[in-house]
Amino acid sequence: MKKYLIMIFVCLILLTGCKEQIQEDNSSDDISTIIQETDSQNDGIQHSTIDIPPSDMDIIEIKEKMFIAQTNDIYINSEDYLGKTIKYEGIFTSIYYDVNDTNYNFVIRYGPGCCGYDDNAGFEVVWSGEYPDENDWVEAIGVLEEYEEEGEVYLRLNLSSLTVLDTRGEEYVYQ
Known part of the structure; x- marks a missing residue:
């Protein structure tokens, strides 16, 4: 004692x-x-x-350990995040939607779902520059915005930077 x-x-x-x-x-x-x-x-x-x-204090950085929790919070409380700069890393992927002949681009990580890792966490991204190759590991920095399409409101990041990185982070996240 x-x-x-x-x-x-x-x-x-x-x-x-x-x-x-x-x-x-x-x-x-x-x-x-x-x-x-x-x-x-x-x-x-x-x-x-x-x-x-001050510019560093204004950026919301999503890290690996709380990736799903932070992205969920942004979707649930989007009004608190609209217009703010978000920075994170993930896998670049795109999906073609033939109904409206549009290609949608995303930076995501794989998250848990009902049957293992079959869900994705991340954001749709728009970028005025050249998009990277499918499955490239990237750092995305952009401002969160809303847009309306076919009567629905969606969130996306309007990117100011999209950088392909040599070192990959955790592709599969669970928090």
């Missing part, structure tokens, strides 16, 4: 040794955050400064 108390005491001392200050410049529409760590035992010497550009 005495060992645990000593370990907790040492951890508390280590955690209280540094002080963080967050300063925000509210004088403009640009939100710039500077984090400074100051060691009170070293005469207030500044150890590091991190400047986070």
Whole structure:
């Protein structure tokens, strides 16, 4: 029991040794955050400064570990995400719909369904540049928008960037 108390005491001392200050410049529409760590035992010497550009804070990045959960949240709460920039990686694929003679392009990952991995998670994408080859692993960055077709409203990403990557991520995701 005495060992645990000593370990907790040492951890508390280590955690209280540094002080963080967050300063925000509210004088403009640009939100710039500077984090400074100051060691009170070293005469207030500044150890590091991190400047986070506002553009990086505005991008919603979908990672592998929560891919399905994040994409589902975007579809369910689309009004919260419309007009926002989304960045993610996945498999480029396209589907031809002969009823209206249209090719639809997607960046997806395979997700679980009723019979194993037979469902897809991701978004339809539109892009003014050249589309990659079928099954290429890509990074997609674009703004979420709605559009109407045949009386139905759909979501898609209007891409600002579509980059083919050499290293593939997890094609099959379950969360």
